Amino acid sequence: MSDVLTRLAEVLEARKAADPESSYVAKLYAKGLDAILKKVGEEATETVMAAKDGVPERLVAEVADLWFHTLVLLVQQGHHPDQVLAELERRFGLSGIEEKARRSG
Numbered sequence: 001m002s003d004v005l006t007r008l009a010e011v012l013e014a015r016k017a018a019d020p021e022s023s024y025v026a027k028l029y030a031k032g033l034d035a036i037l038k039k040v041g042e043e044a045t046e047t048v049m050a051a052k053d054g055v056p057e058r059l060v061a062e063v064a065d066l067w068f069h070t071l072v073l074l075v076q077q078g079h080h081p082d083q084v085l086a087e088l089e090r091r092f093g094l095s096g097i098e099e100k101a102r103r104s105g
């Protein structure tokens with residue numbers, strides 16, 4: 001669905017076999033689930049602070065960090081970003097049908 005997400009997911013999957021000293025992601029995997037969840041929480045907080053500060057470039061950078069760490073979480077848990085994109089597409093498809101019915105009805 002998204003070329004960037006697909007390629008990044010491949011790299012994140014490959015990092016499961018990498019030396020923790022050679023890679024940020026491999027080091028995070030080695031620290032375990034709690035360390036990954038802590039990063040997701042920190043990046044979510046940093047995203048909120050960036051939005052409050054009103055600096056658009058910072059918000060984009062923090063959301064990128066947040067998305068990245070949620071991707072690490074998904075892959076570590078044996079999932080793939082395509083599953084999330086499919087869920088969003090399903091919801092969008094549903095709302096699209098509702099919207100169409102509302103307009104025609």
Ligand SMILES: N=c1c2ncn([C@@H]3O[C@H](COP(=O)(O)OP(=O)(O)OP(=O)(O)O)[C@@H](O)[C@H]3O)c2ncn1[C@@H]1O[C@H](COP(=O)(O)O)[C@@H](O)[C@H]1O
Nearest residue numbers: 008011012015022023024025026027039042064065068069
């Ligand atoms: N897209 C990213 C990416 N986005 C953010 N980050 C890292 O996420 C961290 C963000 O955390 P913070 O903002 O809290 O900064 P920090 O204080 O340096 O963080 P900590 O080291 O304390 O965790 C930084 O260390 C960033 O380098 C990323 N690290 C790696 N990638 C990509 O992931 C792939 C695998 O990376 P490696 O495992 O390093 O090879 C590569 O393709 C990289 O481009």
